[in-house]
Amino acid sequence: MIQEWIGELVTYGLQNGLVDPADEIYVTNQLLALFGLTEYTVPAERKLPRKISHILEDMTEYGRQMGIWQTDTITQKDLIDTKIMGLLTPPPSVVRKQFWRLYSISPEKATDAYYRFSQATNYIRKDRIEKDEKWVVDTEYGPMDITINLSKPEKDPEEIARAGRMVHAGYPCCLLCKENEGYAGQIAHPARQNHRIIPVNLCSETYYLQYSPYVYYREHCIILNDRHVPMKIDRAVFAKLLDFVRQFPHYTAGSNADLPIVGGSILSHDHFQGGRYPFAMAKAAYEFTWQLKAFPDVHAGILKWPMSVIRLQAEKADSLVQAADRILTVWRKYTDQNAFIFSETEGVQHNTITPIARRRGQLYELDLVLRNNITTEDFPMGVFHPHAQYHAIKKENIGLIEVMGLAVLPARLQKEMAELERRILAKEDLKESELTAVHAQWAEQWIAKYEITEETIHAIVQKEIGNVFVKVLECAGVYKRTPEGRAAFHRFLEKL
Numbered sequence: 502m503i504q505e506w507i508g509e510l511v512t513y514g515l516q517n518g519l520v521d522p523a524d525e526i527y528v529t530n531q532l533l534a535l536f537g538l539t540e541y542t543v544p545a546e547r548k549l550p551r552k553i554s555h556i557l558e559d560m561t562e563y564g565r566q567m568g569i570w571q572t573d574t575i576t577q578k579d580l581i582d583t584k585i586m587g588l589l590t591p592p593p594s595v596v597r598k599q600f601w602r603l604y605s606i607s608p609e610k611a612t613d614a615y616y617r618f619s620q621a622t623n624y625i626r627k628d629r630i631e632k633d634e635k636w637v638v639d640t641e642y643g644p645m646d647i648t649i650n651l652s653k654p655e656k657d658p659e660e661i662a663r664a665g666r667m668v669h670a671g672y673p674c675c676l677l678c679k680e681n682e683g684y685a686g687q688i689a690h691p692a693r694q695n696h697r698i699i700p701v702n703l704c705s706e707t708y709y710l711q712y713s714p715y716v717y718y719r720e721h722c723i724i725l726n727d728r729h730v731p732m733k734i735d736r737a738v739f740a741k742l743l744d745f746v747r748q749f750p751h752y753t754a755g756s757n758a759d760l761p762i763v764g765g766s767i768l769s770h771d772h773f774q775g776g777r778y779p780f781a782m783a784k785a786a787y788e789f790t791w792q793l794k795a796f797p798d799v800h801a802g803i804l805k806w807p808m809s810v811i812r813l814q815a816e817k818a819d820s821l822v823q824a825a826d827r828i829l830t831v832w833r834k835y836t837d838q839n840a841f842i843f844s845e846t847e848g849v850q851h852n853t854i855t856p857i858a859r860r861r862g863q864l865y866e867l868d869l870v871l872r873n874n875i876t877t878e879d880f881p882m883g884v885f886h887p888h889a890q891y892h893a894i895k896k897e898n899i900g901l902i903e904v905m906g907l908a909v910l911p912a913r914l915q916k917e918m919a920e921l922e923r924r925i926l927a928k929e930d931l932k933e934s935e936l937t938a939v940h941a942q943w944a945e946q947w948i949a950k951y952e953i954t955e956e957t958i959h960a961i962v963q964k965e966i967g968n969v970f971v972k973v974l975e976c977a978g979v980y981k982r983t984p985e986g987r988a989a990f991h992r993f994l995e996k997l
């Protein structure tokens with residue numbers, strides 16, 4: 502059978518543009534060598550290949566039975582099937598040439614093909630992504646997206662903060678470093694023989710474009726610094742984000758904030774995230790607009806959004822960079838004790854910004870989300886962080902993706918919600934199960950509100966999870982949407 506599967510895999514490579522017809526015999530021979538085979542019968546006819554995950558499953562299992570490798574865990578299996586796909590994946594030089602050839606026709610053609618390529622190589626594991634549960638919840642801020650992610654492990658905010666302070670000495674330094682391209686991996690670091698990155702020039706600095714292997718949303722891309730340097734929000738970041746959307750006008754690009762608690766999961770390697778997805782935040786309306794006196798060609802407004810967002814628009818990207826830099830500079834040093842905003846305590850900085858850039862027709866647009874990572878005895882994980890009563894659903898940092906209106910929830914929730922639904926229908930005590938005890942108090946708040954049946958329960962739970970997501974975004978908002986909060990927001994705007 503292995504000969505048949507090798508033929509099937511090469512056919513898959515040919516059909517998906519991974520293998521050039523000129524390389525067919527060469528790639529076949531590489532695969533034979535991987536399995537220690539010296540004989541091969543060329544198949545009489547080409548059969549339609551199965552799904553890539555099925556072909557790879559059979560091949561890795563064959564190798565295990567023949568004693569070529571061990572595949573006791575998913576991590577080991579991933580190392581092996583990536584090694585196999587690496588033999589089908591063209592070298593970076595070929596992939597980059599193809600990307601820029603298409604880019605010269607249109608940026609959209611280039612990213613379309615590169616996205617398809619990243620799935621065809623199994624770098625994006627479509628079979629796993631398809632298992633993610635996704636739904637939309639209507640809220641007062643518009644339709645918010647929720648996804649229960651089943652392909653990436655949950656990270657503890659404390660662990661993220663610790664990793665951010667660590668000096669890396671390994672190779673590759675981290676999961677984002679360019680040295681991952683083609684890397685064989687090991688138990689503690691994923692294999693990337695099938696991974697290819699595209700160099701992009703942002704304000705005369707080298708960055709690389711790649712897709713996230715976990716694709717939380719359509720064409721979820723990562724734009725990483727050439728060097729392993731820490732995240733830092735500054736004027737240059739605003740300019741780089743705008744330079745990216747200038748070159749890829751069909752994409753959004755944003756950056757996580759540069760401080761723990763309010764930042765993303767990797768603070769140690771400067772990177773942005775973008776993609777081609779209409780996030781709820783992009784559709785949010787203005788609550789009010791005003792004019793920044795020093796920047797007459799910049800239109801400014803506050804968004805109707807659970808977090809505190811200033812939206813800037815201008816025809817010239819440079820005007821936006823200057824206005825954004827002014828807001829960041831003032832915000833970094835801004836303290837308003839009445840609103841519990843402290844720019845620093847004991848020399849530790851708290852204020853930062855999560856910026857998001859996009860094009861709106863001919864205009865450049867920049868959303869600046871004001872962030873503060875102060876902690877207190879009452880809120881040891883952060884005052885502007887999901888509060889304890891919501892931790893059973895979401896305790897992780899509110900990063901860039903959540904800020905934009907897409908909740909990425911941990912895999913454990915799927916099991917817990919299934920059991921919660923079963924117990925509610927059976928009228929069993931939620932506190933009796935380990936899976937549902939942490940959700941009991943929350944569920945009791947809404948059970949009585951609904952007519953619950955087998956048909957309606959799943960949608961009700963989904964809706965209530967969406968309501969929690971709105972609450973945790975409101976927790977992360979530095980200015981609450983109350984008369985006092987609005988007045989405090991205006992006090993800040995006056996300083997600009």
Ligand SMILES: [Zn+2]
Nearest residue numbers: 675678729770
């Ligand atoms: Zn790195």
